[in-house]
Amino acid sequence: MISQILIALYIATGVLIVIRLLLNGMHPTKTLAWLLAFFTIPIGGFFLYLMLGRNRRKNKLFKLKHTHKVTSYITNVSEQYPLITKQEYKEHHKIISLITQNSHFTPCQGNKLKILKNGDATFQAIFDAIEEAKHFIHLEYYIFEEGELTAGLFDLFQKKIRNGVKIRILYDGIGSISLSKRYIRELERIGVEIYKFLPIKFGKFLSSINYRNHRKIIVIDGKIAFTGGINVSDKYVKGDPHLGIWHDMHLQLTGPIVNSLQAVFAMDWYFVSDKDEILESIYFSKENIIEKENATVQIVHSGPDSDFSATQQMYFSIINEAKDYVYITNPYIIPGESILDALKVAALSGVDVCLLLSEKSDNTIVKWCIRSYFERLLQAGVKIYLFPEGFLHSKTIVSDNTISSIGTTNLDIRSFEQNYEINAVIYDDNFALALRDDFLKDIRKSKQLEYTTFLQRPWSEKLKEGFAKIFSPVL
Numbered sequence: 064m065i066s067q068i069l070i071a072l073y074i075a076t077g078v079l080i081v082i083r084l085l086l087n088g089m090h091p092t093k094t095l096a097w098l099l100a101f102f103t104i105p106i107g108g109f110f111l112y113l114m115l116g117r118n119r120r121k122n123k124l125f126k127l128k129h130t131h132k133v134t135s136y137i138t139n140v141s142e143q144y145p146l147i148t149k150q151e152y153k154e155h156h157k158i159i160s161l162i163t164q165n166s167h168f169t170p171c172q173g174n175k176l177k178i179l180k181n182g183d184a185t186f187q188a189i190f191d192a193i194e195e196a197k198h199f200i201h202l203e204y205y206i207f208e209e210g211e212l213t214a215g216l217f218d219l220f221q222k223k224i225r226n227g228v229k230i231r232i233l234y235d236g237i238g239s240i241s242l243s244k245r246y247i248r249e250l251e252r253i254g255v256e257i258y259k260f261l262p263i264k265f266g267k268f269l270s271s272i273n274y275r276n277h278r279k280i281i282v283i284d285g286k287i288a289f290t291g292g293i294n295v296s297d298k299y300v301k302g303d304p305h306l307g308i309w310h311d312m313h314l315q316l317t318g319p320i321v322n323s324l325q326a327v328f329a330m331d332w333y334f335v336s337d338k339d340e341i342l343e344s345i346y347f348s349k350e351n352i353i354e355k356e357n358a359t360v361q362i363v364h365s366g367p368d369s370d371f372s373a374t375q376q377m378y379f380s381i382i383n384e385a386k387d388y389v390y391i392t393n394p395y396i397i398p399g400e401s402i403l404d405a406l407k408v409a410a411l412s413g414v415d416v417c418l419l420l421s422e423k424s425d426n427t428i429v430k431w432c433i434r435s436y437f438e439r440l441l442q443a444g445v446k447i448y449l450f451p452e453g454f455l456h457s458k459t460i461v462s463d464n465t466i467s468s469i470g471t472t473n474l475d476i477r478s479f480e481q482n483y484e485i486n487a488v489i490y491d492d493n494f495a496l497a498l499r500d501d502f503l504k505d506i507r508k509s510k511q512l513e514y515t516t517f518l519q520r521p522w523s524e525k526l527k528e529g530f531a532k533i534f535s536p537v538l
Contacts, residue, residue, distance in 0.1 A: 133330060133333065133342065136326065136329065136342045136344075137167050137168070137326055139344055140168070140322045140323060140325075140326045140347055144169055144170070144171035144172075144319055144322075147159075147169070147170055147171070147172065147359065152170070152359070152490055154384075154465065155384070155465070155466055155490055157380065157384070158377065158380040158381065158384065158466070158488070159361065159490075161373075161376055161377070161380055162361050162363045162373065162377060162488065163361075165363065165365065165369065165370070165371055165373035165376065166362065166363045166364050166365070166373050168323045168326070168361060168362045168363075169361070170359050170360060170361035170488075170490060171318070171319045171320055171323075171359065171360065171361070172319075172357055172358075172359045173318050173319055173357060173358075174316060174317065174318030174319065174320045174357075174358045174359070174360050175316070175317045175318055175358065176314060176315070176316055176358050176360070176489065176491070176494055177314070177315040177316075178312065178313075178314065178469075178494075178497060178498070178501070179289075179291070179293075179312070179313040179314065179315055180310075180311075180312055180313075180501070181299065181308070181310055181311060182293060182299025182300040182308075182309070182311070183300055184313075185289070185291070185293050185299070185311075185313040186212060186299070186300065188289070188315050189281060189289055190215065190216075190219065192281075192283050192287050192289075192315075193216075193219050193223065193283065194219065195283070196223055196228050196283045196284055197228065197284055198228060198229065198284045198285075199228060199229040199230070199231070199282075199283070199284060199285075199346070200220075200223065200228060200229070200230045200231070200281070200282075200283050201230075201231050201232075201280070201281065201282040201283075201325065201328045201332075201341075202230075202231070202232045202233070202280070202281050202295075203232075203233040203234075203276070203278050203279065203280040203281075203328050203331060204232075204233070204234055204235070204238075204239070204278075204279050204280075204294055204295050205234075205235045205238035205239070205275065205276060205277045205278065205279060205294055205471070206235070206238045206239055206294035206295065206296050207232070207234040207238075207239040207242055207294070207295045208239065208241055208242065208294070208295060208296040208297070209241070209242060209243060209246055210296065210297035210301075211297055211300075211301070212295055212296070212297055212300070213246065213295060216295070217246075217249065217250070217253075220250070220253060220255055221253050224253055224254045224255070229256075230254070230255045230256065231255075231256045231257075231332060231341070232250070232255060232256070232257040232258070233257075233258055233259075233260055233276070233328070233331055233332060233335060234257070234258075234259060234260065235259075235260045235261070235275050235276045235277070236259045236260055236261050236262040236275075237261075237275050238275060238276075238277070238294075239259075256336075258332070258335045258336050259335070260275075260276040260331065260335050260483075261274060261275065261276065273481055274366075274367050274481050274482070274483075275481070275482050275483070276331065276366075276482070276483040277471050277472075277478065277482040277483060277484050278290075278327070278331070278364070278471055278483055278484060278485045279291060279292070279293065279294060279313075279471055279485075280324050280327060280328050280485065282321060282324050282325045282328055284348075285321055285322065285325055285346060285347045285348040286317060286321060286348055287315065287316070287317045287321065288315075288316045288317075288320075288321040288324040288325070289313060289314065289315055289316070290313070290314055290316070290324060290469070290470060290471070290485060290486075290487055291311065291312055291313030291314045291458075291469050291470065291471070292311045292312055292313065292456050292457055292458045292469075292470070292471060293311045293312075293313045293456075296309075299311060302453065305425075306423050306425060306453060306454040307423075307452070307453035307454065308452075308453040308454075309453060309454045309456050310421075310450070310452065310453050310454065310455045310456060310457065311455075311456040311457050312392070312457035312458070312459050312469055313469070314469045314487055316360065316487065318358070318360075319348070320360040320361075320362065320487070321347070321348065322347040322348065323361075323362035324362060324485075325346060325347050326347070327362065327364050327485055328341075329341045329342050329346065331483070357491075358489060358491040358494060359489070359490040359491060360487055360488065360489050360490070360491075361487075361488045361490070362485065362486075362487055362488075363377050363468075363470075363485070363486050363488055364483070364484065364485040364486075365479075365483070365484055366482065366483035366484070367480065367481055367482075367483075372479045372480060374470070374472040374478065374479060374484045374485075374486055375399075375401070375402065375478075375479035375480075377468065377486065377488060378402060378405075378460065378472070378474065379401060379402060379405050381460055381462050381466060381468070382402070382405040382406060382409050382416075382460075382462075383405055383408075383409070384462070384463075384466075385409055385414045385416075385462045385463055386414065386463055387414065387415065387462075387463050387464075388414060388415035388416070388417070388462060388463060388499075389409060389414060389415075389416055389417075389460065389461075389462040389463075390417045390419070390460070390461050390462070390499060390502045390503075391416075391417070391418050391419070391459070391460045391474065392418075392419040392420075392455065392457045392458070392459045392460075392502060392505070393418070393419075393420065393457070393458050393459075393460075393473055393474045394420060394421050394454070394455055394456050394457070394458075394473065395429060395433065395473040395474065395475045395477075395478075396418060396420060396433055396436065396473075396474045396475065397429075397432055397433060397436070397473075397474070397475035397476060397477075397535050398436065398474050398475070399475075399476050399479065399535075402474060403436065403439070403440075406418075406440060406443070406445055407439070407440065407443035407445065410440075410443045410444035410445045411443050411444060415446070416444070416445045416446065417445075417446045417447075417448065417502070417506065418440070418445060418446070418447050418448065419448045419450060419455070419502065419505060419506055419509060420433065420447070420448070420449055420450065420455065421449070421450050421453075421454050421455035421456070422449035422450055422451045422509075422510065423453070423454050424454075425454060428531045428534060429531075430531075431524075431527040431528050431530070431531035431532075432528070432531035432532050432534060432535050434524070434528050435528035435529065435531060435532040435535075437512060437517060438514075438517060438518070441512060441513075441514040441517055442514060446511060447511070447512045448505075448506045448509040448510065448511050448512075449509055449510045449512065450505060450508070450509045451508070451509065451510060452508070455505075458470055458471060458472055458473060458474075458486075459498060459502070461495050461498040461499050461502065462495075463495075464492055464495050464496055464499065465490070465492055465495055466488070466489070466490055466495060467488075467489050467491075467494060467495045467498045467499075468486045468487060468488045468489065469486065469487055469489075469498075470484065470485055470486025470487055471484050471485055471486065472484040472485075472486050475535075476535060
């Protein structure tokens with residue numbers, strides 16, 4: 064009798080999930096996949112759906128607190144920027160409008176940018192900037208991992224707090240899971256305010272484990288900021304035993320665009336801490352324009368609480384608008400159908416489409432899933448290069464010597480749908496040329512895949528690719 068009741072409850076739950084899937088308008092193939100999982104994996108299929116299958120963007124379970132104060136703050140930030148007309152950037156006015164609609168930040172001129180390649184250059188610049196801090200230091204990282212870097216940061220924080228500088232830190236509950244309670248207590252002891260983003264809690268484990276804050280942001284005194292792919296981890300300067308040095312790209316920004324990065328941090332801080340003090344205008348600069356510099360930058364951010372995947376649409380638009388070339392460096396290219404089609408259409412249309420990935424991988428299943436897309440891309444004429452040194456973790460795109468982006472967003476479904484991400488989009492010819500030249504330098508030392516050769520790979524590799532691709536929506 065009890066078993067019959069349990070079976071009836073399970074079937075009733077299945078019917079409710081079917082109704083939910085249909086109402087949410089999920090892609091038919093995803094709907095079918097979840098139904099198969101639910102009815103072929105008893106109990107396990109149900110828990111998998113709870114963790115991975117629910118549409119956060121549709122249900123807004125993690126909606127940030129877009130109160131009147133938050134809305135006014137974002138408006139106040141954008142009002143500080145010099146007005147840019149469509150005529151000035153007519154070739155990119157569509158993507159500018161798209162990002163403005165999605166992320167609510169307009170582009171701004173008068174910025175100075177510095178490319179920071181790899182860990183040594185990045186952390187030297189960050190430590191130097193922290194040394195100069197007078198009022199506040201805001202840090203937000205996916206991975207904040209103890210080691211020599213965090214020990215050095217601790218010493219700097221202690222010094223700056225004695226001088227009256229306010230320090231706030233956000234770290235992700237899964238990405239920084241190795242961060243010890245001892246280190247956190249020591250930070251709190253010296254006066255650092257530190258919060259965990261979406262911590263693992265009993266009762267909320269299934270609803271939050273799959274949705275992470277992948278952003279990397281530092282803002283100092285509202286005058287200088289950093290963002291890009293580099294986490295706080297010694298593997299970027301010392302390497303790790305399996306992959307060697309992690310190669311990555313970061314960006315130093317000064318000028319009014321710092322206010323946009325500060326605004327993203329402020330909203331995340333408000334979401335996690337329920338404190339709104341840094342939504343005050345004193346935390347962004349009104350006199351930040353650098354007269355001798357004229358780089359135009361726009362910040363795009365997205366997450367599972369957004370109406371649309373702004374970072375995915377940014378990538379799609381840059382690829383779609385490309386006329387001569389589009390060069391992409393990214394460690395995790397699991398693109399989904401829309402980006403996959405955009406890459407193929409661009410290549411088939413005569414655009415020089417090049418992808419640069421790491422030859423080594425930090426995850427076996429991810430490696431084979433990425434490779435499962437190679438055949439279709441190569442067939443369409445996309446050029447694929449594998450970087451042989453260490454692990455390439457950069458997330459950049461540059462096109463037609465006019466537009467480029469550096470940020471945290473991978474070219475995969477997780478970044479597009481499940482993570483909180485941030486990218487800086489740069490409308491500047493000189494910056495695009497510098498990023499293009501760096502890309503060309505890297506591919507000269509990389510191995511290019513050939514379509515006919517790739518077709519002859521062993522059937523065992525094809526089997527691994529096919530198996531791994533099943534997990535693409537959650538990798």
